[in-house]
Amino acid sequence: MAANVKDKAAIVGIANTEFSKNSGRSELQLAAEAIAAALEDAGLAPDEVDGMTTFTMDTSDEIELARAVGIGDLNFYSRVPHGGGAATGLIHQAVMAVATGMAQTVVCYRGLNGRSGHRFSSGVAGDITTSDAIHWGWYMPYGLLTPASWVAMYTQRYMHLTNCTKDSLFEVAYTTRQHAATNPAALFYEQPFDRDEYDAQKKIVDPFQLYDCCLESDGASAVIITTTDRARELRQPGVVIKGVGQGAAAEMEVMTSFYRDEIAAIPSMDMAARQAYEQSGLSPDDIDAAVIYDAFSPIVLWQLESWGFCKYGEGHDFVLDGSLRLDGRLPTNTHGGQLSEAYIHGVNGIVEAVRLVRGTSVNQPVKAVNHALVTAGVGVPTGGALLGTMDTL
Secondary structure, three states: OOOOOOOOEEEEEEEEOOOEOOOOOOHHHHHHHHHHHHHHHHOOOHHHOOEEEEEOOOOOOHHHHHHHHOOOOOOEEEEEOOHHHHHHHHHHHHHHHHHOOOOOEEEEEEEEEOOOOOOHHHOOOOOOOOOHHHHHHHHOOOOOOOHHHHHHHHHHHHHHHOOOOHHHHHHHHHHHHHHHHOOOOOOOOOOOOOHHHHHHOOEEEOOEEHHHEOOOOEEEEEEEEEEHHHHOOOOOOOEEEEEEEEEOOOOOOOOOOOOOOOOOOOHHHHHHHHHHHHHHOOOHHHOOEEEOOOOEOHHHHHHHHHOOOOOOOOHHHHHHOOOOOOOOOOOEOOOOHHHHHOOOOOHHHHHHHHHHHHOOOOOOOOOOOOEEEEEOOOOOOEEEEEEEEHHHO
16 A cells, blocks of 8 residues: 655755755755755755755764754654665655654755765775674675676676667766756756767776766755745745655665576665555656755666656667657756766755746746656665646645
8 A cells, every 4th residue: 555645845945055966064064054055945944944964975974964953853863774875764754754743844855075084986895894784794696796787797798688788878977968958956067078088088997988887976965855835935835745665665675685586686776666656646647856866877767767757778779769858758967967067966856856847947848747757776775756846635
C-alpha cells in the first residue's frame, strides 16, 4: 500500500551559494549562507524552522549550523547515508516529518568543499584503514578503488547487453553542457563543446572520457519544506511533493554490488520509482521535465529506464531522439547537471527541479512544466521525488 504523504508537504524556499573550485571558506559557512538565502527566498524567519536534515557525509553539525543561522528549538533532525543516494532522501525525511506533524518546517542542506577539500573522485584508497571501508579489501576486485572504475564496469556490461554506444554517452554530456553554457551560475558557463572536443578528452577509465565524469566543486545548496497549507501563505509559489521513494535492494553493497546476478541494473532506483508513482498516482506520461543524477553520463540512461520513460536497453535511442533537450520529450538537467553546473551531491539538482516547476529556470523548457522528476545517486541505496505545481492539488 502506498504511503499517505501525497500533497502534504511543499518546497517553499531554495538557494545555492556560488559554485567554485576554491570557496575560501568553511563548509559550515557555505551551508549557513545557503540556508539563510533559502529562508529569504521563502520569506521565513530562521526561528520558524524546527527541523533539519542532511547527509551523513556532511561535516557541518546541525546544532552548530542552527546556532549560526539563528534557528531555535529543533523538534526533528536526521542524516541520510550513502553519498549521492542521500540527495532526495533529504526530501523523504522532511516529508515524513511534516506529514506526521513531527515538524512544521524542515531545512534540507548540503555543503561541501568538493574540490578544495575532500575530493570524492579519489575513491577509497585514502580511507581504507580509517573507516569501515576496510571491508572492501575482502571482496573488491584488485584496483577498483574509485567511483569512476566501479561505474565503468557496470557501463561496459550494460553496453554489451544493449545497443548503447558512445553516441548516447556523448548526447547526455553534450546536452547537459549546452544547458550549462547558458546558465551563469554553472562552472561551465559559456563553454559548450562539440563531438571533436568530446572525443579529444583524456580517457579516465574505459569507456569514460573526461566529459563523461562529473565536476569536483565547492558550494552549498538548501531547500525548505513545510506543509502545503503553510506554503500558500509564503513568498514563493509552493512546489508540492507528489511522491517520494527510497530503495536499498537486496544484495546491495554501496556502489560495488558486484555479486548480484546482474550488475547492469539498478533495482534500488526501480524500487524508488514504484513507490513515488504509487504515492502520487502519476505515470511517466505526466512528467514534463527531469533532473536526473548524473555523476557519470551513462547513469542517466539507466534512470530513464527505471522511471519508465523507455524500456530496458532503450535509453540509448531515447536520448538520441533529442528527448533531453529543451524542446524534447523530457528536458533534463536544464541547469547543467553535475557534469557541467556543479557537484553538490545532487542537492543543487533539487533546487533546479523546483525552479522548473516554478517556471524560473534560466533554461525553462518550451512546454509548461506541471510535474518534474528529481533523482538521487545510482549504484547506492537511492531515491527520487515527483514534484508538482500548487495547481495540481
